[in-house]
Amino acid sequence: MDNHVVSIPKPVILLNIDSLMPQPLEIAMQTGRAPALKFLMEQGRYIANMVTSFPTMSVTIDSSLLTGTYADKHHIPGLNWFDTEQNQFVNYGTGFRETFRMGMKKSIHHMLYNLNNVHLSEKVSTIYEELARIGLSSASINSFVYRGNKLQQLKIPKFLRTFTYFEDGKWTMKVPSIFSLGLFSKLRPVGFTAQLAAGNYKYMARELRYLIHKQKLPAFTFCIFQDMDARIHFKGPMDIKGIIKIDRQIQKMLNMFDSWEEAVNSNIWMIIGDNGHSATGTKYRDYIIDLRKLLNNYRIVRIQRAVHKKDELAICVNQRMAYVYMLDHVNIGTIVEKLKHDKRIDIIAWKENDCIRVESAMKEGTLYFRPNGKYVDEFNQSWWIVGNHELLDLKWIENHIVYNDFPDALARLHGALYSHPGQFLVVNAKPGCEFKAQSTPFHLSGAAHGSLHKQESIVPLIIAGTNEQPITPRIIDLKEFIFRVIQEQLHE
Template identity: 45%
Template sequence: MGFRSIFILFLSILLIGCSVHKNNEEQDLPIAIQTNNNKNPPKVVLLIIDSLMDKPLKQAIQENKAPALAFFLNHGRYNKNLVSSYPTMSVTIDSSLITGTYPDKHKIPGLVWYDEDEQRIINYGNGFFEMVKIGVSQFAEDSLYQFNNVDLSHKVETIHEVLDKRGKPTASINSIIYRGNYEHTLKIPKVLAKTTALPDHYNTSGPKILSVGAFIRQNEKNKHLVNRIGLNDAFAAQELKYLIEKNILPEFSIMYFPVNDHVVHRKGPMTTEGIEKLDKQLQEVLNVFPNWKNALDNMIWIIIGDSNQSSVKKNKKEALIDLRDALSNYNILKLDEPVQNKDELVITANERMAYVYKINEDIPLQDIISRLQTDERIAWIAWKENDMIQVKSENQEFRFKPGGVFRDVYNQIWSIKGNSSVLDLAIDNNNQIKYGDYPDGLARLYGALHSQKGDFLILDAKPGYEFIGESSPEHTGGGAHGSMHKNDSLTPIIVTGTDKSIDHLRIVDLKEWILDILK
C-alpha cells in the first residue's frame, strides 16, 4: 500500500469517531491532435492515475467501461512502455517526475528508508502499523512538512519552480509532491488537532495554486472531503472542474488520482474496477465543456500511470520474504526504539524491493549477502563497492559504473564487467546495450544506490514475491510494486494536443519535455 493510501487511511480513521454520463461524440480514428497556432499558449494538464496498466486499461475501453479514457486515447497518441523511476514507489516516482532526476539527485530513496544523519527510519506511509510504531506526530511531520520542504533536495528544481521563474503559474491537485515558490498553509482538521499532538497547521512551499484534500482546497464548496479526507478521485476532479469553470486554469497543472492503486493492491493487476471509477470522474471533467471535443481546444492532456503492479502469490508462506528470518542472528533496529549500541542492521521493505543497512562497522557486508542469497525468491542483491556498483544473483556477479565504452539506448555510457545477464542486458559487437527485464536498469539502480548515505544493500524480488519487515503491509493474492522488473516499471502514457517528440519515454524525461512544450 502506497504513501497516500496509508496517510489517508490513518487520518480517516481518526476522523470517523456519480452516475455514468453518455459519451456525447462519436469515436474517431486515432490521430494526433496538433496544438492550435494562435496567440494564446496551450494549457498543459498532466493527470497521474496511480497503477494504471495497459491490459486492464485496454479491457475497460473494449468493454465500453471507460469512455473518457477512450476519448483521450482515440484523439491522441498512446504508448504502453513509459519507464518508471526506482524504487517503483509513489514518492520516489513522483519526485523523479517533477524534478526530472533519479534519486541520486532528488534524494527520496523510497517510501521507507533509514536516515543515517538523524539515525532513524523515515516512513512516508508504507504501512499503518509501521506508522503507529514510529509515531503519529513524527509521521505527520515527515509527510506534511519534511518531505517537500526538507528531504526533497534543494539542489534540483521542480517543474513548478522552473515555470514560476518563467512567469508561468502552475497548479497541483492532490499530488503529495508539489514543492514550489509560494507559501501555503495546510490546515489540520480540528478534530485531529484537538485529539492528537498534531499542530493546527503546517506551513509548506508549493505552486501558486495548491489543493491537498481537506488540508487546502481552491473550491470551498468542494464537499468530497469525508472519503479519505479529500485525497480521492472525486475531490480532484471537482477541483479541476472549478479551475476550468472559473477560467483560472494555469498554463500547467498536475493532478493525481489514487483510487485505482487501492483497488489493484487488493484485487490484483487485471482488475478494471479502479479504472471504471476513475473514468466517471474524467467524464465529469469533460462534461464541463460544451462537447468533449472542446476539451482539446488549445489544451494538451497528458495521462500517465506512475508504475505497474505485479501479481503476488496467494500463499503467504511462499509469497512473503521476511528478511528478519534470514538475518535473525543480527540485532535489527525495531521501529519503536531509538538506535542503540547493540543494533547492527536496519531493514526497510518497500513492497517488492528492500534496503538493508549495516549500522555496525564490525559486521562484514559479505556475511549479510551470503545469508540473503540463499533465498531463491530474491532476484538479485546490489551494493556500492569503491566506485563500482556490484550486483549478485545466485553465483553470478556483475559490476558497472558511469563512463566507459558501452552505450545504452538512452545514450548513457557505462563501464561493465562480469556477467551482464544478471540484469538481463544484451550487448552487441558495437558495445550497444539493450535492456530486457530491467528497463533503464543501470541508471535506475545507480540512482537508488546513490540516493542516501550509509553502507547498505538493495534487494529486488522476483515476480510473484514481496518483502516484509516488522509490521510491513502485504498484498498476497493482490498486486504490489517496488521492484525494478519490467512488470512493475512499464506504464501507459496518452498524449493529446501536441506532436512534439520526446527523446526518451521515461518518467524522468517528462519534465524537460513539458518545459519544452511551454516555451
C-alpha cells in the first residue's frame, strides 16, 4: 500500500534517453547544441562508461535498472524469447511483421500484462516497491516496466479492444504512486498522444512538466524518452538530432524554475542512456546472418503456429544477439559446430553442467567459467575460469580480471543464460552484423543493438544535485545509488 506521508527536500528525477551514447552526447554538448545537458554535467559529474544489462534491449535494461539485478534474477531475458514451460514465443514488440505473425493479441498481452505481472520475478523488488514500503511515493512515465504497490485499473481505447484479451478493455495492475503510459494512463487532464502505449518525447516531457508545475514531484521519478532509438536505427549511431530535440525539452523543464541553478538546488537530476548502437553494414549478403538458413537441416518452429512435436529448434532474435533453443533431443554440440561455420558470430555460449561454456566462430579454443573462484574482476565479483580467455577478451592484472570489448562479460552472460529455463544457446554477432530469423526486422546502413559488445554496452550518466555516485559504473548499481541518496535526505 502506498503512503503519501513522507517527503524529501530534493526529489530524484531520472531521465532515461533511449540509445543515448557517450560520443554523440559529447559532440552535441561541445558544439553548443545541447546546452541543458551540458549545464547539468558542469553542475555535477559525468560518467562516460556505465555498463548496461544484457541483452542490450530496453525491457531487459529497464528491469535491471529498476531491480538492481541482471536477468538471472529479474527473469526478463530480452525483447524476444521462448518460454519452454508454456511452449510459446514471448515477444514484447520487435517489429510489426514479426509480432503480427506471432499474433498481435498475444504480443500485446505479454507487453501490457505478463511483463510486469507474470514474467518479472516476484523474488526481486523494484525501486517503486521498496520506496513505498518506507512511505515514499514514486512516479513512472513512459516505461513498460513499472511494477509498484498501488492497484490501478487501466483501460484500453474501444477501437483497440479487439487486439487484447482484456474483458471490456480493462485490467488491473500494480503501479507506482504516479503512473503515466500513453493512452492507458495520463497525468494531465487534457493532452493526447498519437501513440498507443508510450507517448513521444514531447508528450513525456509535458507529463513531467505537469508534475513540476503542480509541485507534485514524488521522491523518485523515472521517465523514458523513447524516440531516439528508431531514428538511430536508420540514421546511424553518430546522429545527434535526437539529442538536440530532447535537450530542448529538458531546457523547458529547467526554465520552470527561477534559474537553472535553482532547478539543481531543488532536485537531483540524472540522465542516462539505456544502450548503445553498433553501425551496421550496407549489404544484406555480407552483414545479415540468417539463422534459419544456417540451421536449415533442422525443423525450426514457425512463429505463426503452435509448436509441433517434431519441431527441434526455436530461434528468438534480439537484433545483434539471439537465443537458439533445443526443443527435442538435439545434440547441442552439433548446433554449435553448424554455427561456427559462419565467421561473423563472435560468441556462442551455453550452460554445461555447472559451468558456462563459450566458443566462437572467429577464434579457436574453449572457455569455461562459473561464479566464485580465485579470480576477481573490476566489479569485485569472483570467478572460476579455465580455457582461452581471449574468447571474451579478458585481460589479467595479477589475479584481477579486466574487461575490454565485452564489459562485465562474465556476469552479463551468466545473467542471460540463467534468465529462464530451457536448453539454449546465446549467440552474439560481430560488429556490423545482425541476426535474422523468420520476419525479423533488420537495419542495413543504420545501427542495431542487443549484443554484448562495448559499442552497445557502454552508456553515459550525468548526475547533478548530489555529490554521491554509484558504487560501480553499472546500471544494476543505480537502484542502490538512488535509494541511498533518498535515504540520506530522510536522516538529515
